[in-house]
Amino acid sequence: xxxxxxxxxxxxxxxxxxxxxxxxxxxxxxxxxxxxxxxxxxxxxxxxxxxxxxxxxxxxxxxxxxxxxxxxxxxxxxxxxxxxxxxxxxxxxxxxxxxxxxxxxxxxxxxxxxxxxxxxxxxxxxxxxxxxxxxxxxxxxxxxxxxxxxxxxxxxxxxxxxxxxxxxxxxxxxxxxxxxxxxxxxxxxxxxxxxxxxxxxxxxxxxxxxxxxxxxxxxxxxxxxxxxxxxxxxxxxxxxxxxxxxxxxxxxxxxxxxxxxxxxxxxxxxxxxxxxxxxxxxxxxxxxxxxxxxxxxxxxxxxxxxxxxxxxxxxxxxxxxxxxxxxxxxxxxxxxxxx
Numbered sequence: 001x002x003x004x005x006x007x008x009x010x011x012x013x014x015x016x017x018x019x020x021x022x023x024x025x026x027x028x029x030x031x032x033x034x035x036x037x038x039x040x041x042x043x044x045x046x047x048x049x050x051x052x053x054x055x056x057x058x059x060x061x062x063x064x065x066x067x068x069x070x071x072x073x074x075x076x077x078x079x080x081x082x083x084x085x086x087x088x089x090x091x092x093x094x095x096x097x098x099x100x101x102x103x104x105x106x107x108x109x110x111x112x113x114x115x116x117x118x119x120x121x122x123x124x125x126x127x128x129x130x131x132x133x134x135x136x137x138x139x140x141x142x143x144x145x146x147x148x149x150x151x152x153x154x155x156x157x158x159x160x161x162x163x164x165x166x167x168x169x170x171x172x173x174x175x176x177x178x179x180x181x182x183x184x185x186x187x188x189x190x191x192x193x194x195x196x197x198x199x200x201x202x203x204x205x206x207x208x209x210x211x212x213x214x215x216x217x218x219x220x221x222x223x224x225x226x227x228x229x230x231x232x233x234x235x236x237x238x239x240x241x242x243x244x245x246x247x248x249x250x251x252x253x254x255x256x257x258x259x260x261x262x263x264x265x266x267x268x269x270x271x272x273x274x275x276x277x278x279x280x281x282x283x284x285x286x287x288x289x290x291x292x293x294x295x296x297x298x299x300x301x302x303x304x305x306x307x308x309x310x311x312x313x314x315x316x317x318x319x320x321x322x323x324x325x326x327x328x329x330x331x332x333x334x335x336x337x338x339x
Contacts, residue, residue, distance in 0.1 A: 013039055013064040016073070018057045022080045025049055029072045031057065032064040039064055078130035079175070094131045101128040101144035104151040114159045121151045122169055122181065129177035129209060136216045140251045149184065149205035153198060156188045163189050163337045167311065174301045176212055176223070182301070184208035186293035193333050194289070200257060204286045207261025211290050214244030214262075238274050241266055261286035265294055268325035288327045292334060295322070311338060 013032060021027065031043040042063060043053060057063065065073050074097070100107070101124050111117050125148040132140065156162040166185045171178035187208035191201040215223060218240060222233050229237060245263040253259060264278060264287035271279035273291075283291075299314035309317065315335050318326065 012067040014067050014070060015062045015064055018060060018063045020077050020080070021049055021054060021057060023049055023051055023054050025076075025080055028076055029065055029069045032066075033060055034064060074127065078127060078134060078177070094135065097124075097127045097131050098141050098144050100124055101141075102147050104147050108151060114155075114165065117155055118159075118162075118165055118169060121148070121155055122166075122185070124148065125152065125184070125209070126171070126178055126181045129180045130175075132213075133176045133180075133216060138216065138247050138250065140210070140213065140247065142251055142253060145209055146202070146206055149188075149202045149209060152185055152188045152205050153192075153201045156185070156192055157198070157201075167338070170297070172302055172308065174298075176215060179297055179301065180209050180212055182297040183211060183290065183293045186297060187289050189337060190289055190293060190330065190334055193337055194330065203255055203257035204261060204289050206255075207258050207265070207286050207290050208293060210244065210248065210258070211262050211265045211294060212240060212244065213247055214240030214242065216247070217243045238266075242275050257284075257286045260284040261290045263287070265290040267291065269327060270324040272325065288330055292318075292326050292330055295326075296334070 013034075018031070026046060026048050027043060028045055030041055030045050032039040033042045042060070043049075043057065047053065049057075104121065104124055107120055107124065108117060111120070128141070128144055128148060132145075156166075159165065162185075166182075166189065170182045170185070184205050185208075188201055188205045191204045196204065215237075218236060222229065222236060225233070241263050245259055248259060248262060261284070264273075264276070264284055267273035267276065267278040267283045267287055268291070269280055269283055269288070271277050273283075295318060296314055299309045299317065300311055302308040315338065319331060319335065323331065
């Protein structure tokens with residue numbers, strides 16, 4: 001049973017509904033209840049939420065968290081949001097995250113330290129992609145996404161050693177929103193190395209952020225399956241590029257670089273890809289870039305059903321065994337960027 005400790009009021013507290021807490025997870029922040037004029041700890045940070053503790057928490061219509069820990073609460077919410085979650089308090093956080101992404105240029109104003117710059121852009125972009133994928137809503141906030149793509153592009157244009165910094169900060173554990181953020185950064189770096197114009201880099205980066213958006217139509221049980229997919233599940237998974245293209249069209253996206261990057265990122269130059277088995281020069285440039293970055297991040301990220309490859313192992317696999325799938329020039333550039 002969690003220890004209940006009386007606490008003097010020295011911090012500001014925020015009330016939230018507890019129905020976003022998930023059984024079996026480790027709670028990374030203290031939960032409080034209010035007793036008369038005092039706030040007392042109900043569940044301590046670091047506690048595993050078993051069935052009994054969840055039931056105990058649910059006895060209260062609201063709990064309190066320290067205002068200074070609200071970012072930790074948001075991160076927990078993004079990582080563990082339930083498919084049917086309708087917590088209005090956390091809905092406010094979603095709107096705030098979207099607004100923060102829209103105003104990234106303001107958050108970055110006056111910052112000239114590369115590490116701080118990267119941390120802000122990566123965290124705000126990842127938060128935005130988290131609420132998009134976890135809400136599973138097809139009304140996509142395109143402008144905030146473009147705002148993130150612009151901030152990513154400006155960062156990699158300013159820092160010529162961006163690749164090594166980005167590799168260090170990228171999340172090692174797989175989640176769709178972290179993967180999309182990682183791929184977007186890699187796309188921007190590779191696009192810049194190829195010599196694309198700034199606007200095209202931004203468009204390819206948007207493609208990287210949204211390349212898996214069609215997965216919001218796939219059941220979470222398939223997406224999060226801790227084993228290889230069976231044939232039927234794989235067939236459903238293979239629909240996500242076309243579903244993503246459809247979703248973006250519904251949201252008014254007409255930019256061909258973005259649409260082609262999303263629709264064709266699983267096409268291979270040897271014709272072995274999907275959904276259209278395109279071959280050679282018929283695979284659009286943005287799709288070649290997104291596809292390569294997608295595979296690299298997938299290989300180097302830890303999954304529930306396999307260990308991750310090191311950067312070197314992934315590059316050797318892509319160069320020696322998967323080389324027919326990728327644009328050789330892009331692969332060689334990518335390798336040089338990681339030296």
